[in-house]
Amino acid sequence: xxxxxxxxxxxxxxxxxxxxxxxxxxxxxxxxxxxxxxxxxxxxxxxxxxxxxxxxxxxxxxxxxxxxxxxxxxxxxxxxxxxxxxxxxxxxxxxxxxxxxxxxxxxxxxxxxxxxxxxxxxxxxxxxxxxxxxxxxxxxxxxxxxxxxxxxxxxxxxxxxxxxxxxxxxxxxxxxxxxxxxxxxxxxxxxxxxxxxxxxxxxxxxxxxxxxxxxxxxxxxxxxxxxxxxxxxxxxxxxxxxxxxxxxxxxxxxxxxxxxxxxxxxxxxxxxxxxxxxxxxxxxxxxxxxxxxxxxxxxxxxxxxxxxxxxxxxxxxxxxxxxxxxxxxxxxxxxxxxxxxxxxxxxxxxxxxxxxxxxxxxxxxxxxxxxxxxxxxxxxxxxxxxxxxxxxxxx
Amino acid sequence: xxxxxxxxxxxxxxxxxxxxxxxxxxxxxxxxxxxxxxxxxxxxxxxxxxxxxxxxxxxxxxxxxxxxxxxxxxxxxxxxxxxxxxxxxxxxxxxxxxxxxxxxxxxxxxxxxxxxxxxxxxxxxxxxxxxxxxxxxxxxxxxxxxxxxxxxxxxxxxx
Numbered sequence: 001x002x003x004x005x006x007x008x009x010x011x012x013x014x015x016x017x018x019x020x021x022x023x024x025x026x027x028x029x030x031x032x033x034x035x036x037x038x039x040x041x042x043x044x045x046x047x048x049x050x051x052x053x054x055x056x057x058x059x060x061x062x063x064x065x066x067x068x069x070x071x072x073x074x075x076x077x078x079x080x081x082x083x084x085x086x087x088x089x090x091x092x093x094x095x096x097x098x099x100x101x102x103x104x105x106x107x108x109x110x111x112x113x114x115x116x117x118x119x120x121x122x123x124x125x126x127x128x129x130x131x132x133x134x135x136x137x138x139x140x141x142x143x144x145x146x147x148x149x150x151x152x153x154x155x156x157x158x159x160x161x162x163x164x165x166x167x168x169x170x171x172x173x174x175x176x177x178x179x180x181x182x183x184x185x186x187x188x189x190x191x192x193x194x195x196x197x198x199x200x201x202x203x204x205x206x207x208x209x210x211x212x213x214x215x216x217x218x219x220x221x222x223x224x225x226x227x228x229x230x231x232x233x234x235x236x237x238x239x240x241x242x243x244x245x246x247x248x249x250x251x252x253x254x255x256x257x258x259x260x261x262x263x264x265x266x267x268x269x270x271x272x273x274x275x276x277x278x279x280x281x282x283x284x285x286x287x288x289x290x291x292x293x294x295x296x297x298x299x300x301x302x303x304x305x306x307x308x309x310x311x312x313x314x315x316x317x318x319x320x321x322x323x324x325x326x327x328x329x330x331x332x333x334x335x336x337x338x339x340x341x342x343x344x345x346x347x348x349x350x351x352x353x354x355x356x357x358x359x360x361x362x363x364x365x366x367x368x369x370x371x372x373x374x375x376x377x378x379x380x381x382x383x384x385x386x387x388x389x390x391x392x393x394x395x
Numbered sequence: 396x397x398x399x400x401x402x403x404x405x406x407x408x409x410x411x412x413x414x415x416x417x418x419x420x421x422x423x424x425x426x427x428x429x430x431x432x433x434x435x436x437x438x439x440x441x442x443x444x445x446x447x448x449x450x451x452x453x454x455x456x457x458x459x460x461x462x463x464x465x466x467x468x469x470x471x472x473x474x475x476x477x478x479x480x481x482x483x484x485x486x487x488x489x490x491x492x493x494x495x496x497x498x499x500x501x502x503x504x505x506x507x508x509x510x511x512x513x514x515x516x517x518x519x520x521x522x523x524x525x526x527x528x529x530x531x532x533x534x535x536x537x538x539x540x541x542x543x544x545x546x547x548x549x550x551x552x553x554x
């Protein structure tokens with residue numbers, strides 16, 4: 001620490017926070033926001049607005065004066081609707097009274113789950129590339145994050161062998177996230193069965209972030225919670241942000257065994273008290289006709305995905321076809337730049353923003369994340385700019 | 396192939412090259428399919444969606460409710476076809492409810508539309524009454540909001 005640092009208010013910050021590396025997305029965002037005319041494929045949220053009937057119901061709820069707290073667990077009628085929905089779509093049944101907790105987005109649910117189960121030094125396995133919060137959240141809970149690299153060679157899928165290679169006597173849980181941000185990978189029934197077997201054989205808890213569950217393009221999503229012997233060792237995290245385009249509502253939920261939900265509740269009641277009431281009411285409304293709302297967006301995402309992947313193919317960037325979520329994750333390694341240099345040069349020369357793959361973990365190096373949850377006209381321009389940029393590099 | 400129609404419903408000028416990428420087809424396949432739709436009369440035409448308020452045009456549009464006496468043999472078809480022949484009439488719908496036909500009529504002036512109703516439409520055999528509604532402002536047309544509000548903008552980069 002330098003002399004000037006010893007006077008800086010930074011001296012009050014806890015070591016555990018100082019140790020967390022700066023987000024690879026935040027510094028990139030700082031550059032992009034200075035460019036008004038940049039086209040962005042860097043957005044991790046839907047390009048659609050929340051369906052009108054949901055927004056309308058939120059407005060109506062405000063007019064009615066729904067501005068108080070709810071119970072810590074969340075509105076009973078919302079938990080009942082969640083139980084019905086989860087049973088229908090995930091084939092796992094949960095008791096709304098004891099096995100469901102409504103959270104402020106999956107982000108809070110994840111934090112609660114990790115904090116509720118982690119003793120200092122407990123190892124938590126997760127696969128990379130992955131969502132940016134997994135490693136920091138585990139660290140802040142004083143757990144030991146164990147990243148398992150997945151690559152394009154296995155289509156970014158985790159398997160039994162990779163898990164076995166990293167398991168130790170301290171391994172407590174596996175954090176699973178398919179459909180995956182940033183790779184778009186999904187797992188089939190047999191691939192999931194291999195992971196479920198591993199969890200059961202090694203007595204691990206599985207924390208499954210299934211926020212993109214509705215957004216799959218070939219096969220329907222299968223939840224690991226639906227496998228025999230898994231419900232009692234799974235915390236299923238889900239929410240409304242992606243499929244219903246409700247990111248700003250900050251509303252999600254966790255389903256799991258009553259003892260674990262109770263442990264999460266213990267933290268939730270003293271830190272969050274309850275998820276925002278207005279958002280809970282909006283979420284209740286969104287479960288009234290999920291097929292209609294979600295299908296409209298999913299079919300547009302699928303067309304956008306096809307467009308983007310074909311365009312990458314034509315410009316010679318290898319890209320595993322994403323079968324879920326709304327991201328393509330093409331490889332740029334062979335162009336002689338790392339993913340950060342590539343993304344910065346693309347931004348400066350062609351005013352097009354993508355997210356460098358290393359923001360999602362070391363194994364994301366050599367790739368870029370391109371969101372196709374955006375207007376097709378913008379996608380077309382962005383893909384033409386990327387093509388131009390890549391052809392200059394290749395010359 | 397319904398998906399192709401869906402894309403054209405949203406934007407009839409989407410280029411075959413783009414559609415081919417979206418549907419994982421060749422450009423030739425897309426072109427062939429569109430021609431087939433046109434030949435079979437599934438696609439009947441292509442029009443621009445124009446915000447008339449932004450043009451110099453002072454054209455007048457009216458929605459006209461028409462009550463008719465259905466004919467013995469072919470119900471509403473005969474009268475609806477006759478009404479459709481008038482070039483002033485842009486659209487003709489048969490509806491359930493308190494009246495039978497709904498017409499969208501366009502003219503250069505209010506007088507022109509009024510005289511169409513009184514001189515041509517009302518006297519037609521079978522027409523028992525009409526009720527004209529002149530269009531004052533278009534808020535939404537063919538799924539497009541004409542005066543979009545200042546929309547909330549997403550962050551340009553987020554995890």
